[in-house]
Amino acid sequence: MLNFQYKFIIQGDEMEEIVQNRIYKIVISQVNTKEPTVNIYYLKKENILIDAGPDNKAYFTVIESELKKFGKTIDELNAVILTHHHTDHIGMLKYFPSKTRVVGDKDINKFISDSGKYQLLNYLKMSELVQTQYFFDIKDKMMLEYSSLDDKFEIEDYRNVHLNNINFIKLSGHSTTDVCIEVKDLNVLFTGDLLLQGVYFNSIVEFDCNTKGFNTTLSSEYEKTLDVIRKSDYSLYFPAHGDSITDIKKIIDINYKRLSKNKRKFLKIMDHPMSVVEVTDRLFSTFIRFSMFLPFSYTYQLLQSMLQEGEIVYENGFYRVNENV
Numbered sequence: 036m037l038n039f040q041y042k043f044i045i046q047g048d049e050m051e052e053i054v055q056n057r058i059y060k061i062v063i064s065q066v067n068t069k070e071p072t073v074n075i076y077y078l079k080k081e082n083i084l085i086d087a088g089p090d091n092k093a094y095f096t097v098i099e100s101e102l103k104k105f106g107k108t109i110d111e112l113n114a115v116i117l118t119h120h121h122t123d124h125i126g127m128l129k130y131f132p133s134k135t136r137v138v139g140d141k142d143i144n145k146f147i148s149d150s151g152k153y154q155l156l157n158y159l160k161m162s163e164l165v166q167t168q169y170f171f172d173i174k175d176k177m178m179l180e181y182s183s184l185d186d187k188f189e190i191e192d193y194r195n196v197h198l199n200n201i202n203f204i205k206l207s208g209h210s211t212t213d214v215c216i217e218v219k220d221l222n223v224l225f226t227g228d229l230l231l232q233g234v235y236f237n238s239i240v241e242f243d244c245n246t247k248g249f250n251t252t253l254s255s256e257y258e259k260t261l262d263v264i265r266k267s268d269y270s271l272y273f274p275a276h277g278d279s280i281t282d283i284k285k286i287i288d289i290n291y292k293r294l295s296k297n298k299r300k301f302l303k304i305m306d307h308p309m310s311v312v313e314v315t316d317r318l319f320s321t322f323i324r325f326s327m328f329l330p331f332s333y334t335y336q337l338l339q340s341m342l343q344e345g346e347i348v349y350e351n352g353f354y355r356v357n358e359n360v
């Protein structure tokens with residue numbers, strides 16, 4: 036019988052045991068305290084870390100001393116598995132020894148290289164966004180997701196990696212590099228940023244080095260992911276931010292409702308051909324006061340999904356309702 040301990044977990048300087056003698060969690064606060072705290076998990080039996088957290092040397096020291104309690108050192112870790120490439124989940128990697136085995140989607144390598152950054156910058160300068168007042172906000176937020184790790188690591192593609200008791204499950208919709216991790220004998224799933232409590236915007240706009248444009252499929256992938264997770268039957272779900280989740284159906288249904296409500300709203304306000312910036316502006320003016328990036332991402336990805344479903348059409352930078360439907 037598994038003995039799950041439910042504890043109220045405060046952010047602190049030690050690892051909290053969340054599945055008895057098996058899974059430990061450390062909650063890390065970001066430098067900008069308005070940003071959400073980030074979880075790193077330690078699988079004791081497998082001797083694996085899930086995610087590496089934001090760039091914060093102090094927390095790296097904490098992880099080192101916490102591992103010591105289990106008689107382990109950072110050098111002895113079997114692997115660090117990354118749920119996706121965003122800086123708040125991989126920034127701390129730069130303090131890890133370069134021989135650390137780092138596993139994740141191979142495309143993460145593009146986000147830790149400077150060449151990826153220059154490709155994105157060139158693309159943005161040519162995009163229609165450059166003419167808008169939001170250009171710098173969007174550009175800065177997008178550039179932030181490129182971590183400079185100075186070729187210290189080559190991320191091993193999870194598709195070619197075998198780790199005892201671990202299953203990699205390709206689910207996507209938050210970023211270009213999402214993967215979920217299952218611990219087989221515990222029947223639990225690490226969901227990265229794909230399943231979080233109380234999150235409004237999930238699909239991010241990212242540059243796709245392969246198509247040399249924005250990734251356009253995230254929102255439709257996210258909808259499929261919600262379907263798959265809703266039908267799944269894990270004992271617990273461990274997100275990369277916030278508390279563990281048991282009642283996934285409730286969270287997913289809220290997300291579904293929001294997606295379809297927003298699609299209907301989009302169709303309603305599009306009384307003339309609109310750019311993605313104009314649609315975002317109309318729908319999310321209150322959010323935009325804080326930052327344009329997330330509402331823009333969400334709107335862009337949702338429009339792409341509606342485009343694929345044929346509900347709207349796109350011409351010369353403008354979206355309009357498809358009257359033929």
Ligand SMILES: [Zn+2]
Nearest residue numbers: 119121210228
């Ligand atoms: Zn993320």
